[in-house]
Amino acid sequence: MRKLPEIYQKLFQAFGPQHWWPGDSPFEISVGAILTQNTNWGNVEKAIHNLKKQNALTVKSIHDMPVQKLAELIKPAGYFNVKAKRLKNFIHFLMNKYHGSMKRIVDGDMQVIRKNLLDVNGIGPETADSILLYALGKPVFVIDAYTKRVLSRHGIMGDEKSYDEFQELFHSALDRDVAMYNQYHALLVKVGKVYCRRQRPLCDRCPLQALPGGFNFE
DNA sequence: TGCCAGGCCGGGT
């Protein structure tokens, strides 16, 4: 699949670097990854702001906090009851397997970390891979709804294909480059937000098909 | 005013 590198070039030319993931620390990024599940990022920022305001954005603070109280603080992010439990699950995972420190995770083998993350109730493939890439700097490509939509709209792969199939496509077509994976996923989200809305036909102003006849990729 | 947002789980087929 030679199209994937060319799509990256076009997106980067169109939008430039994306400065992902917004967040001051690996832990904050991980919390954000859980809070943003099926949720607008702006709402996640409100929830994170609430936590910071109470000096509660730490492993110890969230661990010691009643789940009820945690749910109240993250309310703007939606699904606050399930997400409060999921944050608690992640904290327990951190304490039990990594002494409560993100720094202890980084040295581990990527596949082992991924499997451990997927064993946490409430962490699925996208959340696990977001933590791996954006919090831990591991070379794994993050697949999300925008990635599937953009690629399927442009005839690369049908959106009924699985997460793993999409991920395998990127992994096989691209170098294992953390900085590029970081930008590429963020750029797919960007183009998805701006030009590739749900329930709408392919937009003719999308930078991926600006040339007549769609892709000029062969 | 509905629709949508950087998913995942649990139960049923």
Next chain:
DNA sequence: ACCCGGCATGGC
């Protein structure tokens, strides 16, 4: 191995 309902706030 899939399919589906549930989970919830806030912006446009």
